[in-house]
Amino acid sequence: MPKLWTDTVEEHRQAVREATLDATARLVAERGLTSVTMSAIAAETGIGRATLYKYFPDVEAILVAWHERLIGGHLEHLARIRDQAPPAQRLAAVLEAYALMTSRRPHGTELAALLHRGEHVERAHEQLAGLIAGLIADGASAGQVRADVPPGELAAYCLHALGAASGLTSAAAVSRLVTVTLAGFLNQ
DSSP: OOOOOOSSHHHHHHHHHHHHHHHHHHHHHHHOGGGOOHHHHHHHHTSOHHHHHHHOSSHHHHHHHHHHHHHHHHHHHHHHHHHHSOGGGHHHHHHHHHHHHHHHSOOSSHHHHHHSOSHHHHHHHHHHHHHHHHHHHHHHHTTSBOSSSOHHHHHHHHHHHHGGGGGOOSHHHHHHHHHHHHHTTBOO
């Protein structure tokens, strides 16, 4: 049983929340989505079921919170890549990282169907599109990216084109897809 008590009430709440998200993800991976219950999550987390219900109304709410955390981590990762890459390579670096994430994401599963709906996914998609549109605008200002199409439209093009990465099985194939996508709007 994990020791979840920390120095402050807020830290304790956060620790319980994180432990609950982690335990739920483990249980879904081990047992499958339909086999996970609030009782199993409480036992795995080491807290009482009544306490668990104070944090989350049901398993789906826990999974959505876990997915929000995962997506937030992905967006932070892409922002770090953007910030660390040389200016001329930022767009390509972010698109490559995004396409690799897309290629590793489980598609067609019951869990994916449950998690890829809702406001949190829409918000994350807007943030991602904004990040890419910003990089495209920077590239257009530097003369690297075509300026005859608004950055938001090119960002939408990129995201749709890179959605094809979900069917790719190698990093080399993902890299080729990014190269082809970039070729559609880079100034040569």
